[in-house]
Amino acid sequence: MHWLENSFGDIHAARLVLPHGSAMDPAHAAGLHQLLAGSLTRGCGALKAAAFAERIETLGGSLRSETNDDRLVLALKCVSTDAEQLLPLLLDMIEQPHLESEQVRLEQDLNLQSLQRMQEDPFAVAHEQLRLLLYGNGSYGHDPLGRRADLVAMKPDAVREAASALSCEAATLVVSGPLNDDLREQVHQRMSCWQQSGGDRPSLSSPPSQRWSGISVDTEQTVLMLGFRTLPIHAPQALALRLLQVHLGVGMSSRLFQSLRETHGLVYDVGAELALRELDSPFIWHLSTSADQALAALDALLREWAQVLQEPLTESCLQLARAKLRGQEALGRQTGAQRAERTALCLSLGLPMDYHQQAMKTIETITADDVQEAARHWLRRPVLSACGPSGSLRTLEAHWSQVLTGQPSAAIAR
Numbered sequence: 001m002h003w004l005e006n007s008f009g010d011i012h013a014a015r016l017v018l019p020h021g022s023a024m025d026p027a028h029a030a031g032l033h034q035l036l037a038g039s040l041t042r043g044c045g046a047l048k049a050a051a052f053a054e055r056i057e058t059l060g061g062s063l064r065s066e067t068n069d070d071r072l073v074l075a076l077k078c079v080s081t082d083a084e085q086l087l088p089l090l091l092d093m094i095e096q097p098h099l100e101s102e103q104v105r106l107e108q109d110l111n112l113q114s115l116q117r118m119q120e121d122p123f124a125v126a127h128e129q130l131r132l133l134l135y136g137n138g139s140y141g142h143d144p145l146g147r148r149a150d151l152v153a154m155k156p157d158a159v160r161e162a163a164s165a166l167s168c169e170a171a172t173l174v175v176s177g178p179l180n181d182d183l184r185e186q187v188h189q190r191m192s193c194w195q196q197s198g199g200d201r202p203s204l205s206s207p208p209s210q211r212w213s214g215i216s217v218d219t220e221q222t223v224l225m226l227g228f229r230t231l232p233i234h235a236p237q238a239l240a241l242r243l244l245q246v247h248l249g250v251g252m253s254s255r256l257f258q259s260l261r262e263t264h265g266l267v268y269d270v271g272a273e274l275a276l277r278e279l280d281s282p283f284i285w286h287l288s289t290s291a292d293q294a295l296a297a298l299d300a301l302l303r304e305w306a307q308v309l310q311e312p313l314t315e316s317c318l319q320l321a322r323a324k325l326r327g328q329e330a331l332g333r334q335t336g337a338q339r340a341e342r343t344a345l346c347l348s349l350g351l352p353m354d355y356h357q358q359a360m361k362t363i364e365t366i367t368a369d370d371v372q373e374a375a376r377h378w379l380r381r382p383v384l385s386a387c388g389p390s391g392s393l394r395t396l397e398a399h400w401s402q403v404l405t406g407q408p409s410a411a412i413a414r
Contacts, residue, residue: 001188002353004176004343006336012083012177013337015344016074016090019170020162021067022144023202023279027137029154031111031146036162037065037072038107043098044089052089061086065093067144070278071348072166077337080178087175087183091190094166104156112152115145122387123288126223129213130385134229134282139202168198174344176336204279211383212400214393221268222294222388224396226285226301230378233276233349239359240366240374241283245274247313247321247371248285248304250328255317259304260287266297278349283379291392295399298384302403305382308375312368322363329356 025032041063043049056063061078063086074093078086118124128143135141145151171194173187207229231238248255249272252262256270270287285305289297313321333339333356346355386396 001173001175001184001191002343002347003179003184004174004336004339005179006176006339010080010178011336012076012078012080012087012175013335013340014074014076014087014090014173014175015337015340016076016094017172017174017344017348018072018074018094018166018168019070019198019201019348020072020166021070022142022146023069023139024199025142025146028150029146029158030142030150031144032150032154032158032162033072034067034144034146035104035108035111035151035154036159037067037074038111039099039104039159040065040074040093040097040163042103042107043100045092045096047089047092048098049100049103055089056086059086063089069140069144069275071345073341073344075337075341080180083177083180084183087187088190090173091187094171094194095190097163097166099156099160099163101156104159108151108154111145112148115148115151118143118145119148122217122219122221122223123286125215125217126225126286126385126387127284129215129387130225130227130282130284130383133208133210133213133383133385134227135280136205136208138205140204140277140279140282165196165199167194168196169194170198170348172344172348174340174347176340202279207381207383211381211404212397213383213385214397215387216390216393217387219388220291221288222291222297222386222392222396223288224286224294224298224301225385226305227383227385228283228379228381229280230274230283231281232279233281234351237370237374237377238276238281239362240371241378242274242276243318243321243325243363243366244308244313244371244375245272245283246324246328247317248272248308250324253320256285256287256301256304260297260300264296264300266293266300291389294386294388294392295395298396298399305379308372308379312372315368318366318368318371325363326360329360332356 020033022033043052059082063076065074074090131141260267260270267287267289273284384400
């Protein structure tokens with residue numbers, strides 16, 4: 001447990017991070033840990049579901065519980081005078097969750113509705129297919145919400161069994177707010193009794209051989225996602241790739257925005273995302289465009305990719321990327337809640353508490369050659385996911401097939 005004292009007023013923010021993300025969903029049970037996370041808010045200890053919600057809301061607190069690929073996160077925010085009542089509830093949720101069948105099924109229905117909304121969004125559909133191309137059906141291969149068939153078949157008993165592993169010594173709790181020695185000691189004593197290991201960490205299989213996915217939808221636009229399976233967050237070249245991502249896809253001054261939208265007018269929206277993970281992280285270049293410009297947009301995207309491999313960034317571009325990354329870091333640590341979240345996630349991943357401060361120093365030593373070397377190593381095997389009208393997809397698939405056989409760029413890894 002770690003307590004961050006701050007000067008943000010009489011507010012307490014807490015993050016309890018557990019090593020039970022969606023990557024640990026069992027085979028044929030995709031969505032289990034997100035269902036568990038949501039169900040944790042439906043009663044614990046002496047409080048039934050309605051009484052639990054009333055306790056949080058009456059005291060003016062906010063609470064969320066959700067999973068990402070790597071972790072299950074409980075987030076609490078409240079005024080300091082209520083922290084003694086609310087902070088122990090986070091531990092009750094882990095130690096004494098109710099997980100009544102009726103409440104689990106209500107959460108299950110909500111997750112199924114969320115999945116349905118995702119299936120109606122071309123961007124979400126393309127992203128889900130890209131996961132499969134990069135990771136297959138295993139860890140990282142599905143959204144934390146899961147897959148519809150798996151979620152429909154899931155039983156409350158499976159959720160209760162997964163909950164039995166939550167109180168583990170690998171849990172990380174970070175509290176930001178005025179120090180309360182008695183409360184800190186109370187929480188520390190309870191968590192010190194958590195002795196379970198947290199279970200075996202997930203592993204990733206080799207990338208699937210398939211490198212194209214096209215999903216036909218009745219829409220006027222086409223979404224394209226060029227994806228790369230890269231490196232874990234703690235890898236030496238992670239910050240170099242992060243600088244490249246910022247250069248390519250952050251803000252209206254970014255390379256992809258300036259080239260594909262401002263100069264060529266090919267896209268409605270374009271960007272690049274690098275979600276740094278405990279295992280191989282996905283680096284995604286994405287765009288949306290009209291169906292009749294999809295092929296031209298893909299060619300332009302591939303030209304940008306080839307340029308990244310063949311030419312180092314200019315010094316001015318590298319300086320701008322550093323400045324943007326420093327700005328993102330500053331914006332991400334303005335509040336006590338943000339500081340607690342970042343610190344908890346770093347500690348849960350085995351990184352030092354001041355990882356972000358160290359990173360800001362390290363980026364000053366990263367050169368354009370370092371960025372290019374990282375790109376050449378990690379961005380050599382692209383996969384392409386597309387969602388749009390069937391006619392557009394046929395054209396794109398044929399062109400992508402030519403790309404994979406060596407045209408138009410010999411830089412592409414076979």
